[in-house]
Amino acid sequence: MKKKRYFAAFVVLFVLLLLFLVMNLCIGSVNIPFSEIPRILQGIGTDETYTEIVTQVRAPRAFAAVILGGALALSGYLLQTFFHNPIATPFTLGVSSGAKLIVALVMVASLQFSVQLGSWLMILAAFAGSMLCMGFVILMSKVINQMAMLIVSGVMIGYICSAxxxxxxxxxxxxxxxxxxxxxxxxxxxxxxxxxxxxAIVVLITMFFVFLLSKPISAYQMGEAYAQNMGLNVSRFRIVLVILSSILSACVTAFAGPVSFVGIAVPHLVKGLFGTTQPILMIPACFLGGASFCLSCDLLARTVFTPTELSISTVTAILGAPVVIYIMLRRKREKMG
Amino acid sequence: MPGKEMAQRLSVVLTERVNPEMMNCEDVVATGRYPYTGKFGILSQEDWKIVRESMELVRITELANRDFNKISDGQKQRVMLARALCQQPDVIVLDEPTSFLDIRYKLEFLSILQEMSRKRNLTVLMSLHELDLAGRISDKIACVQGDRIDRFGVPEEIFTQGYIPQLYQMTTGSYDELTGDLELPSVQEKPEIFVIAGNGTGTSIFRRLQRERKAFATGILWENDIDFASAKSLAAEVISVPAFHYISDEQIKQTKKWINECESVICTLKESDMVGFAKALSNLAEYAKIKGKLITYP
Structure with missing residues (x-):
């Protein structure tokens, strides 16, 4: 019964992912007929302009949306687990903005000395920024035990970094x-x-380690004291969790800048779809969900006001923010009985 | 001891509230199998069998598919106990497991624990605030005062005359070791009411007078009467006879003196109760009536 639901949910996520992927390749300022896509991907495309557009522009962009969207949703899921809070994400805790700040500084410095910045250096800079803000948020969480206040302080840090x-x-x-x-x-x-x-390399390796963490995460969901009794080294687990989550969000920030709301909305929607919070299912499901979500948002960002392109956060916010409001209303209702 | 080995030998039920998202009770119980599962925490058929067995032991099989967040506190506590049991420990530690339960669940919960410890040879270690329950369920009690263990022993050693008030540094009221009754401090003034009581009829009146802050004297009570303990705690003056003894003339004289001094007299005993041994009480009630002091308490 349950297994059927999980299976169906995965099928839905896969279908969505494929659908949006194809749409992203086809739709744009130049619309490419669907029938061309398989041929172009096999390298036997007949129209050179089409081939050029798909392989050099749209395909890398679409794959980036898949990888980064998945990474962002997963990173959000990990932080929500860490703080036992459904609206904790790299964006709300100011981690993305911290990464953004350091990357911007490094970029500007490199422009000054006219050095070409490699992808790896960008990720490193973003990671440094993430860890800096993450460290600050964790320190704050020791002092502030009220989750709402912690989020507010995270948002404030985010504003400072953005400014x-x-x-x-x-x-x-x-x-x-x-x-x-x-x-x-x-x-x-x-x-x-x-x-x-x-x-792809960074996210796949990180994903692998996140998978290894799925059992401890399930223990941690029961609260720290019980997790400890189940034989989990809680403090080591927390450090690993924060590092993995920061790597994922740093990777996103390095390539696509700060992207809001994916980290909250996707894990929540996926939980609803599966009707469970088992990490072993949530990890791949969040990745797939985040990928589809970002693909669809990027499609909208590119196409709604062509030729002007919207920033990705504009679209993710419009689609994601209502989900957050819904979560808060529902939590309130549950608390009141 | 490494975490996993420790987890296989000791499990806990804590006061900390768990709010697992979207987990039914069976899932919560199943988390107890954690120390026995492999790298990805997937439960085997054998594991699920143990989960179901633990749920049967605690009698919560009907809760299996209910959302953990939507059951009562008593049920939650039993689910957490089932969880601890399916961890198959040698020792189970419970932190005030009965604090938030009503008396029905308290008794159910403790009787399950008692059964477990006898049948499965399980060591149960728990902290309790309820003295009465502690005295009944424990094989051994450790009394904690501040940050040290003040006394350790079987209940009979702990519930001895005067130890409990000393342990808790009680300065007001009283505690009866035998019945576990707690009484508020008595009104220590010159008695204005005399109560003729006995056989359990007096206690509720004594408490009522205490609530109304009225000083009273009572008698004549045998020291094995169930009214005696509360009388001792609440009355300003008690005239008592040692257990199974006859009432002496001296005691009757003394009682009459008190009746003379008090403004009114209440007799909680029925005429038909005051026969045989207690005939003297009937005479005293008659004496008060003649004096015009016998009242029926509203």
Missing amino acids: VTDFVVTFADDADIVNLHNWSLGSFSGINWDNVKVM
């Missing part, structure tokens, strides 16, 4: 600043195959 980033971006005078500006709002544009390769 400093804006400051840096405003005063960095270079032609490349346009890119920097786009990136600081969040966007999947301008991603090439090299970027995709790097993010």
Whole structure:
């Protein structure tokens, strides 16, 4: 009975993912007929413009949306587990903004000395920023035991980091600043195959470790004291969880800038779809859900106001924020009885 | 001891509230198998069998598919006990497991524990605030005062005259070791009411007078009367006779003196109760009536 539901849910997620993937390849300022796609992917495309658009622009962008969207949802899921709070995400806790700040500083510095920045260095900078903010949030959580206040303080840190980033971006005078500006709002544009390769490696390796963590996560869901009694080394587990989550969100920030609400909305929707919170199911499901969610959002960002492109956060916020409001209302209702 | 080995030998039921999301009771119980499962925590057929057995032992099989967050506190506590049991420990530690339960669930919960410890040779270690329950269920009691164990022994050693008030540093009221009754402090003034009581008829009146802050004297009570303990705690003055003894003339004289001094007299005993041994009480009630002091308490 339950197994059937899980199976059906996975089928739904896979179908959505494939559907959005194909739509992302076909739809755009130039619409490419669906029948062309298989041929182009096999490398026997007849129309050169079509081939160029799909393989050089849309495919890397779509794959980036898949990988980064999945990573973001997973990172959100891990943080929600860590804080036992359904609205904890890299974005709400200011971790994304911290990563953004450090990356912006590194970018500006590299422009100053006209050095080309590699993908790896970007991830490293983002990771450093994430850990910095994460460390701060964890320190705060020792002092503030009220979850709402913790989120508020996270949002504040996020604002401070964003303000400093804006400051840096405003005063960095270079032609490349346009890119920097786009990136600081969040966007999947301008991603090439090299970027995709790097993010795939990072995210897949991290995913592997997250899978290994699925059993401890299930123990941790019962609360720390019980987890300890189940034989879990809680403090070590917490450190590993934070590092993995930070790597995932750092990877996203490095390539696509801060993307809001995916980390909250997707895990929540996926939980509802599966009717369970078992980590062994949630981990792949959040990844698939996040991938589909970001693909669809990116599609909207690209196509709704062509030729103007919206930032990805604009779309994720419009679709994701209502989910957050719904979560809060439901929690309130549950508490009242 | 490494965590896993420890977990296979000791399990806990804590006061900490668990709010697992979207888990039914069976899932919650199944988390107890954690130390026995492999890398990905997937339960085998054998594991599920143990889960079901533990649920049967605690009699919660009908809760299996209910959402854990939507059951009562008493039921939750039993689910957590089943969880602890299916961890198959040698020792189970419970932190105030009965604190939030009403008396029915308290008794049910403790009787399950008692059964477990006898049938499965399980060591149960728990903290309790309820003295009466502690005295009944424990093989051994450790009394904790501050941060040290003040006394350790069988219940008979613990519930001895005067130890409990000393342990809790009680300064007001009283505690009766035998019945476990607690009484508020008596009104220590010159008695204005005399109560002729006995055979359990007096206690409720004594408590009522205490609530109304009225000082009273009572008698004549045999020291094995069930009214005696509360009288001793609540009355300003008690005239008593040692157990199974006859009432002496001296005691009757003393009682009459008190009746003379008090403004009114209440007799809680019926005429038909005051026969044989207790004939003297009937005479005393008659004496009060003649004096015009006998009242029926509203």
